[in-house]
Amino acid sequence: MKSKATGITLVAFIAAVVFSWGASLPVELGQGLSTRWDVYEQSLYLTGVLSIALMSLTMVLATRPVWLDPLLGGLDRIYQLHKWAGILAVSFGVAHWLVEMGDDWIKDLFGRGARLAGADASGMLDSIRDAAEDLGEWGIYLAIGMLLLSLWRAFPYKFWRYLHRGMPALYLLLVFHAAWLLPVQWWTQPVGLLLAPLLLAGSLASLHSMGGRVGHRRKTRGRVVSVRAHAAGITEVVCQLDAGWQGHRPGQFALVSFERLEGAHPFTIASADQGDARVTFQIKALGDYTRDLASRLNVGQPVLIEGPYGCFDYNRSKPGARQIWVAAGVGVTPFLAWLEECQNDPARAPAADLHYCTRDAASDPLAARLGELCATLPSIRLRIHDSHQGERLTADQLAPASLPRRGVDLWFCGPVGLARSLREGMRTGTGARLRFHQEAFQMR
Structure with a gap:
């Protein structure tokens, strides 16, 4: 659904960030990009702003904002946008790091004479600046590692999800890096006026996630009342949920946790809502966990269901x-x-x-x-x-x-x-x- 929404949203978001950066250039440079150092510094700022802005978007989307469902077409599309925003954020972060590494190369090639005095100063204490730079460098290393593990489908989900929980803390470190190193005067310019609410929203989303509050209001406990394995490698699981379940629309899915250590997996609800808080899942054996599911589940076993989500209607x-x-x-x-x-x-x-x-x-x-x-x-x-x-x-x-x-x-x-x-x-x-x-x- 809304298959183009992800691409359109990302293009529009990046365009907004680039436009705000461009609108701030006259104040920063006065006469334009007059030296190689100007080009270097603005490239450094632009890649950094794009990276942290996209990371902020990623953090907000990770909270599963259901109010975006009508615009993007459901939680599945929100997570698709979350994934690609994260990939682009790390990509711009790598570009930012490469530009930063080019500092010595430009100095050796052209010398420091053309560099404007104080052009790279943020007005912050040198010690804090050094700490921010170090955190940014190590942060991008960790972000690259997390991205590679996320894209490596063979890496077990049950281990990946614990590593992924560290992303909010990593984001907060990168917010510190960005907030201290962005030129002070930019906070009153379009780029700062755009970046400030993004950093605030991303930080609040990170704290929300670190507190284990994501999807908390949409979680309902229940128990397994029936487990049946079919010859086609499909396990039918019927769950009776507590009174907190608000019902679902046909075609929606839920994030289901049968075991606390394994975590939640998305499964489509294969039954219509009959008003009895009972849901049925038809689960295909597609991986190590689902392949052994029929033998691991027992009638009466507790289940935690978050949802429903989706707009497949x-x-x-x-x-x-x-x-x-x-x-x-x-x-x-x-x-x-x-x-x-x-x-x-x-x-x-x-x-x-x-x-x-x-x-x-x-x-x-x-x-x-x-x-x-x-x-x-x-x-x-x-x-x-x-x-x-x-x-x-x-x-x-x-x-x-x-x-x-x-x-x-x-x-x-x-x-x-x-x-x-x-x-x-x-x-x-x-x-x-x-x-x-x-x-x-x-x-x-």
């Missing part, structure tokens, strides 16, 4: 648009919740083509469940694509016979490669206006 489709639902494997879970909700009033169910891709329909319990639910919903046309029988879903099979005037809303949940193939094929093979809705569950 067919009701957000454009009125009059043709709806196509595509699910692959365990990606069928939000559609199961949709179909369960439609059972309450079949006459109000939307008209949609539901395509389900499975490796072996004969042994897939979710395929059988889909058939049961769709049998009572005449407006939902189900087609199962069984790869065991050589059936493969292509964009040509999804293309409508006639181009709908209101376009096509395609709701997808499944592998990224299949999503890319279908999206590109639909956009190039048909003339229909396509709105492609897809959650981004790669939150690390």
Whole structure:
């Protein structure tokens, strides 16, 4: 959903920071970039400001601000923005460090004569300045290490999440670095007026995170009431939650903690809200933890659920648009919740083509469940694509016979490669206006 929101938001944010820096240059330089030292120092400031500004954005997004859901399309997109803002922040931080290392090279090549007297002074005590510089240097080293571990998918999540908890403290050290080394006069200029609230918001978010308050108001305790392992490598877990659960919309997900040391994992809620505070998860064995989940869970075991989150809801489709639902494997879970909700009033169910891709329909319990639910919903046309029988879903099979005037809303949940193939094929093979809705569950 809102697949372009992440890129647009990052471009707009960076543009705002660059514009504020550019608007502050006349005050800082007077006559413009007249010497090599001017270019050096402004490059140092710009890369540093961009890095700490993006880190501030990263810290705020890490608090899971649900008020951004309508703008960005759900918590999954917020975390996608959090991830890329962090990558860019570290990248600009590396550029900042490289520019700083160029100080001696410029001095050897051109000498110090062209350098303006006091151009690099911040008005702070030398001892504090030295400490700020040292903290900034070590901070970027640690940030690079954390980024590499985050991108290294083989690094165990249960260890990574503890290391990641150190990021708020690291951010506060970098705030100290930025606050003491930014030229004093800049705090009254556009760049300072933009940076000050960002640093304040990021610092408050960091303290909020360090205090363990992220998502605290959306957490509900409960217990496991049913565990069933299916032959397809899927574990069905039913949880009964306490009275604090406020319900959920079909298609939403939750952050689920079955074991305190393992931490929370995002799982889509595979059942509709029946008002009884009971939720069902269909969990695919995709890693070490989920592979052994059926043997590790017991009836009566406590569970902590945070949520619900997400905006994967067919009701957000454009009125009059043709709806196509595509699910692959365990990606069928939000559609199961949709179909369960439609059972309450079949006459109000939307008209949609539901395509389900499975490796072996004969042994897939979710395929059988889909058939049961769709049998009572005449407006939902189900087609199962069984790869065991050589059936493969292509964009040509999804293309409508006639181009709908209101376009096509395609709701997808499944592998990224299949999503890319279908999206590109639909956009190039048909003339229909396509709105492609897809959650981004790669939150690390």
